[in-house]
Amino acid sequence: MLIDGKGISVKRLAALKEEIATSGCVPCLATVIVGADPASQMYVRMKHKACDDVGVTSVGVELPEDATTEEVVAAVAHLNDDPSVHGILVQLPLPKQIDTEAVIEAVSPAKDVDGFHPENVGALFSGRPRFVPCTPGGIMTLLAEYAIPTAGARAVVVGRSVDVGRPMAALLINADATVTVCHSRTKNLEDEMKAADILVSAIGKARFVTKDMVKPGAVVIDVGINYDDDGKLCGDVDFDAVADVASAITPVPGGVGPMTIATLMENTFAAAKRQIC
CATH class of the missing domain: 3.40.50.720 (NAD(P)-binding Rossmann-like Domain)
Structure with a gap:
C-alpha cells in the first residue's frame, strides 16, 4: 500500500480552509528567515503559499546572512509582542554564528507552531502535547x-x-x-x-x-x-x-x-483559536 501524503494533505487542507472560513477567526503566521539559502527560501515560499491557500494571513521577516543572535532574538520578540501574529516559525538551519537554541527559546510557547520550544517539548514528552513538531x-x-x-x-x-x-x-x-x-x-x-x-x-x-x-x-x-x-x-x-x-x-x-506543511497550517489555526477565538 502506497501511503499518499500528498492526497491526505490536500484533503486536510481543504477541510481546514472550510473550518477557518466559518470560524470567524483569521490566523496569522510569521516566518523568520536569515540569509539567502535557496532551499530555506523555497521552504518559506511553500509555507506562505499554503497560508494563502487555506485563508491564513502571513508575514515574512528576512534578516541578512551576517545577522547576530541578538538581532534574530529581537525580531522574534517583536513578533511575540504583536497581537496580530498567532504563530511564529523560524526557518532552520540558521547560520553558524547564531545560537539556534537561544532563538528557539525566544519564541513564545503560545506561538511556537513548530513545537520546538522546551516548554512544548516537555508537554509532548509528558503526554500532554500542545504543539507537536x-x-x-x-x-x-x-x-x-x-x-x-x-x-x-x-x-x-x-x-x-x-x-x-x-x-x-x-x-x-x-x-x-x-x-x-x-x-x-x-x-x-x-x-x-x-x-x-x-x-x-x-x-x-x-x-x-x-x-x-x-x-x-x-x-x-x-x-x-x-x-x-x-x-x-x-x-x-x-x-x-x-x-x-x-x-x-x-x-x-x-x-x-506535504503532511509537514499541512500540520503547520493546523498548528497555526490552533494557536489562533487559543489566542483570539
Whole structure:
C-alpha cells in the first residue's frame, strides 16, 4: 500500500480552509528567515503559499546572512509582542554564528507552531502535547488516516534529532507503541530495524534502508530528503526494493513532506483559536 501524503494533505487542507472560513477567526503566521539559502527560501515560499491557500494571513521577516543572535532574538520578540501574529516559525538551519537554541527559546510557547520550544517539548514528552513538531505530527496523521494500528506495535525510529526523531518517539509512545530509537552508536542496527512493525527513518542518508533491513509486512515511513549521486531526489529508503516487502510505505517525494506543511497550517489555526477565538 502506497501511503499518499500528498492526497491526505490536500484533503486536510481543504477541510481546514472550510473550518477557518466559518470560524470567524483569521490566523496569522510569521516566518523568520536569515540569509539567502535557496532551499530555506523555497521552504518559506511553500509555507506562505499554503497560508494563502487555506485563508491564513502571513508575514515574512528576512534578516541578512551576517545577522547576530541578538538581532534574530529581537525580531522574534517583536513578533511575540504583536497581537496580530498567532504563530511564529523560524526557518532552520540558521547560520553558524547564531545560537539556534537561544532563538528557539525566544519564541513564545503560545506561538511556537513548530513545537520546538522546551516548554512544548516537555508537554509532548509528558503526554500532554500542545504543539507537536510538524513532521512527526504529520506522520501520526498518516498512520491514523490509513488505520495503521500503533497500540502494541513495535516501532523503531532511526535518528534522534530534536525536530523529528525524538518527538516521533514520544508521539508513538503516547500512542501505546513500544518504541526503540536508533542512531549512529546503535549496535546491531540492522537487527533492531528488522524487528520493527513500524519503521521510521530520519537519518538523511540516500537509500540507506535496504530490503534486508525491513521485516516483511512492516510499515515504512521515509522522512529523508536526499539526492543520490546522479542528483535525483530520493529518501532514506531504497523504495523500489523495500516496497516489495513492506505492507505500506511512503514515497519521496509525495509522502511525509506535504503532511509537514499541512500540520503547520493546523498548528497555526490552533494557536489562533487559543489566542483570539
